[in-house]
Amino acid sequence: MLNIKTKAPEEGLLSYIKECYFFQKNTLEKKYIPVIDDCCYDFIFFEESNSILEYSTDKKQIKIEFKIFTIHNLQPPYKIKLNEKFTFFTIKVQPWMNSFFFSNIKKDGVFSLNEYDRFNIIELHRRIRKESLIDKKFRVTESFFLELDLFLSKTSLLVKEICEFIYKKKGIVTVNELSKRYSMSRQYLNRVFKKEVLYSLKRFITTVRILDLIKYKIKTTTISLTEISYKYNYFDQSHFIRDFKQVCGVKPKYFFENLPEFMLRH
Known part of the structure; x- marks a missing residue:
């Protein structure tokens, strides 16, 4: 079973957020899935929090054991190893907002956002998990970011x-x-x-x-x-x-x- 749903944010957030998407799959046929780095940072909510990221031409590996994470300053290409089921809810920011949201990450790798809660992302994660319908998850996300003091320098x-x-x-x-x-x-x-x-x-x-x-x-x-x-x-x-x-x-x-x-x- 494959379930993919994506949503562009409402006009008031378009200068800050590029898209939100939900991705869920059961009974995986391929263990490693290519992941393309589009130069836009992500807030990634990973329900199963059990995977491995393969990166660089040397095929280095890092475990993903976090419910909330982002990837910072690793060399592509990326591949992610997944088990029988995986569920991602991802908030992709606009590229010119990368620094605004993520500039104080000082180490390279797969970074747990539990350690980086400048915007109270743990609370957003809690609100999203409460909702069973994907459209409601999107609405909760938009409401959360509209409450933040976002601006462009x-x-x-x-x-x-x-x-x-x-x-x-x-x-x-x-x-x-x-x-x-x-x-x-x-x-x-x-x-x-x-x-x-x-x-x-x-x-x-x-x-x-x-x-x-x-x-x-x-x-x-x-x-x-x-x-x-x-x-x-x-x-x-x-x-x-x-x-x-x-x-x-x-x-x-x-x-x-x-x-x-x-x-x-x-």
Whole structure:
């Protein structure tokens, strides 16, 4: 049984929260599921709190034994090992809000948010668990974040504009082009961007480009990998494969032949 449900937040939260989604599956066929890092941090509620995260090309592993956690500053690609049943409720923040919500995490790894309760996330977890209906879980989440004192600083407003432009361009843009557009040096632009997003500008651009390509391919099944790589300005196949593996951990052909189920929410 597979149950996936996603919801974009109401307009008053769109500047802060990207989406919420519920993901539940029983009787798993595959033990390791690829997880794509989209450069947006998450508040993750994991009912079973019993798994292993595999990360980096060296396939390092960390146990996930927390009900509430996030992943901080680990090298992709990621895979998560799951048992016969797993249940995730995830709140994904906007990339320009990464620092606002998570900047005081000082260690790398899978980080228990029980130790990091600046926003009283334990209370939100308690409220969500009380609700049996998924739509009510979403409503409780929205109400909780609307009660918080959320705001955008002058710097985060600038980074928000940059992120939205990159999304609009589907990641088909360079750091040099952004430097000219915003009349800032590459070094300053990178520094400001990483301070708010906690990822480098180049990595964010590559991630947006590959994820947009994936979503397009899922919706347009007849397009070939060669055609879609050209559509996204990859005229060198080795460059395309290298960027794809950097984001997804596997080559494009293998990825689309074994599409991770969590991508179905798109």
